[in-house]
Amino acid sequence: MAQQDRAIRTRRTILEAAASVFDDHGYDRATIAEVLERAGVTKGALYFHFASKEELALAVLEEHVVDIAVAPQKIKLQEFVDSGQVLAYRLRRDPMQRGAARLAVEQGSNRLDRKRSMLAWTQFVEMLLNEAKGRGEVLDSVVVRETAEMFVGAFAGLQTMSHALTNQADLCHRLAIFFEHTLPSIAVPAVLARLKLDPERGEKLDAELLGGRADGDAFLEAGNSLADAAS
Amino acid sequence: MAQQDRAIRTRRTILEAAASVFDDHGYDRATIAEVLERAGVTKGALYFHFASKEELALAVLEEHVVDIAVAPQKIKLQEFVDSGQVLAYRLRRDPMQRGAARLAVEQGSNRLDRKRSMLAWTQFVEMLLNEAKGRGEVLDSVVVRETAEMFVGAFAGLQTMSHALTNQADLCHRLAIFFEHTLPSIAVPAVLARLKLDPERGEKLDAELLGGRADGDAFLEAGNSLADAAS
Numbered sequence: 001m002a003q004q005d006r007a008i009r010t011r012r013t014i015l016e017a018a019a020s021v022f023d024d025h026g027y028d029r030a031t032i033a034e035v036l037e038r039a040g041v042t043k044g045a046l047y048f049h050f051a052s053k054e055e056l057a058l059a060v061l062e063e064h065v066v067d068i069a070v071a072p073q074k075i076k077l078q079e080f081v082d083s084g085q086v087l088a089y090r091l092r093r094d095p096m097q098r099g100a101a102r103l104a105v106e107q108g109s110n111r112l113d114r115k116r117s118m119l120a121w122t123q124f125v126e127m128l129l130n131e132a133k134g135r136g137e138v139l140d141s142v143v144v145r146e147t148a149e150m151f152v153g154a155f156a157g158l159q160t161m162s163h164a165l166t167n168q169a170d171l172c173h174r175l176a177i178f179f180e181h182t183l184p185s186i187a188v189p190a191v192l193a194r195l196k197l198d199p200e201r202g203e204k205l206d207a208e209l210l211g212g213r214a215d216g217d218a219f220l221e222a223g224n225s226l227a228d229a230a231s
Numbered sequence: 232m233a234q235q236d237r238a239i240r241t242r243r244t245i246l247e248a249a250a251s252v253f254d255d256h257g258y259d260r261a262t263i264a265e266v267l268e269r270a271g272v273t274k275g276a277l278y279f280h281f282a283s284k285e286e287l288a289l290a291v292l293e294e295h296v297v298d299i300a301v302a303p304q305k306i307k308l309q310e311f312v313d314s315g316q317v318l319a320y321r322l323r324r325d326p327m328q329r330g331a332a333r334l335a336v337e338q339g340s341n342r343l344d345r346k347r348s349m350l351a352w353t354q355f356v357e358m359l360l361n362e363a364k365g366r367g368e369v370l371d372s373v374v375v376r377e378t379a380e381m382f383v384g385a386f387a388g389l390q391t392m393s394h395a396l397t398n399q400a401d402l403c404h405r406l407a408i409f410f411e412h413t414l415p416s417i418a419v420p421a422v423l424a425r426l427k428l429d430p431e432r433g434e435k436l437d438a439e440l441l442g443g444r445a446d447g448d449a450f451l452e453a454g455n456s457l458a459d460a461a462s
Contacts, residue, residue: 026337029259105391106257106337114395146408149392153405157388160336161380164345174384177377185412 011049014039015063018056019099026106027057057103061117064100069124070205076132077187078195080125081179082205084155088171089202091159098168105156122152129186137191147186154178172199242280245270246294249287250330257337258288288334292348295331299355301436307363308418309426311356312410313436315386319402320433322390329399336387353383360417368422378417385409403430 017039021030032053036046050056070082090097104117125148132138158178162171176199183192248270252261263284267277281287301313321328335348356379363369389409393402407430414423 026259028257105388118392118395147412150389150405150408150412153389153392154385154409155388156391157336157386158381158384160387160391161349161384164349174381177381178385181378181381181416182412184416 007049010041010045014041014046014049015056015059016096018050019060019063019097020095022057022060022099023095023102027053027103032056058113058116060096060100061103061114063096064104064117064121070209075137075191075194076128076135077137077183077191080128080132080151081183081195081197082201083124083128084151084175084179085172085199085202086205086209087155087202088159088168088175089206091162091171092168101156101159101163105160118152118156122148125151137188138186139188142186151182172202175199175202238280241272241276245272245277245280246287246290247327249281250291250294250328251326253288253291253330254326254333258284258334263287289344289347291327291331292334292345294327295335295348295352299352301440306368306422306425307359307366308368308414308422311359311363311382312414312426312428313432314355314359315382315406315410316403316430316433317436317440318386318433319390319399319406320437322393322402323399332387332390332394336391349383349387353379356382368419369417370419373417382413403433406430406433 014035018030018035020038021034024030025034030053032043032046035056036043039046050059070079070086073079073082087097091101100117104114122145126144129138129142129144129148133142133144138144155175155178158174159168159171162168162174176197179197183195183197187195245266249261249266251269252265255261256265261284263274263277266287267274270277281290299314299318301310301317304310304313318328322332331348335345353376357375360369360373360375360379364373364375369375386406386409389405390399390402393399393405407428410428414426414428418426
């Protein structure tokens with residue numbers, strides 16, 4: 001393995017360990033020592049990639065947004081639904097997503113800028129909705145920015161509630177109910193009738209996305225072993 | 232003042248101080264020492280009412296639910312909207328509501344049962360929606376329990392987002408947008424057309440509710456002075 005590949009893998013290992021520590025303890029009580037232990041790397045390796053706990057947290061939050069793009073669909077609004085369902089599914093099992101979600105919703109330290117992750121996700125949703133509107137899929141009454149922010153905000157709360165009640169086991173189901181309530185106010189009737197809203201979509205799409213990645217299995221295994229280590 | 236009245240007031244003072252400390256620091260970093268300082272009471276007085284930080288937190292969470300009933304309306308769904316808007320408005324300024332909200336959404340300590348407050352609020356909303364359904368205000372397609380949970384979950388996230396972006400200043404506005412998106416899937420058309428959804432309702436109703444209470448002003452002043460002390 002080339003040196004650069006190794007550095008990328010080490011960085012990923014550290015980030016996943018950090019995410020699982022943030023998921024278990026929150027930002028304030030997370031320690032670099034525990035990240036080192038879970039990642040199985042030296043202090044020098046960690047500080048080569050990240051100067052501080054804050055940098056680790058920001059990098060975890062960054063991954064949260066990067067990882068939710070799904071395959072293009074004929075109906076753009078379907079991509080909006082699907083990216084939400086994939087994220088909801090991953091919050092059940094992917095330590096990176098779980099850690100990022102906890103960082104994003106907890107007030108914790110004032111030094112950590114949680115706005116950035118929410119705004120980045122809002123922009124991503126806004127882009128999808130604008131494209132959908134350009135194709136005539138969205139009702140004229142919709143103010144795209146408002147709808148995008150409403151979705152991101154509501155999602156954050158649905159995952160908080162699902163975490164408290166079922167450790168995220170029912171998040172895909174809760175999200176499907178949210179979509180059933182809101183999409184009639186977003187999609188034009190012809191598009192609404194064709195949207196697939198079943199809560200099992202997240203799992204199916206996640207498998208497809210991982211199958212499409214060269215390193216899909218390795219990534220999944222790394223995620224699972226961290227989840228096992230954390231439990 | 233009778234001894235019992237004094238005890239009730241002291242209990243309230245301690246609870247409001249505790250709520251403002253939870254709002255500022257979260258559960259884990261909140262200390263009894265800071266609650267004592269803000270409340271201006273002795274250790275003995277505090278421990279007479281509350282045996283531990285956990286008991287304080289549970290009592291604050293309890294207030295969160297008790298405090299959101301609004302005056303009866305001709306349309307029951309209007310009470311559903313109004314109780315949400317009053318809570319959203321109070322989250323801007325009432326330290327008790329702010330502290331309770333932070334306790335409810337943060338994972339924090341595992342010992343604190345956050346489910347209870349979410350479930351109690353869900354039950355309250357479920358009751359309103361069931362009454363509304365009994366009066367023919369709600370669409371047949373609505374599964375009341377699901378809609379109630381969706382509302383409580385989404386609200387938690389809207390307040391998280393509003394807190395991160397504007398310290399709750401735009402929460403009433405965000406909630407109005409949420410209602411605009413969801414009520415067409417909840418209310419029958421004739422009722423929907425008559426619902427008042429403007430984001431200023433919370434402030435107006437809060438003033439009416441406080442005016443209706445004998446101790447309204449005293450309560451508001453106590454709340455404000457704590458908010459000042461905390462800022």
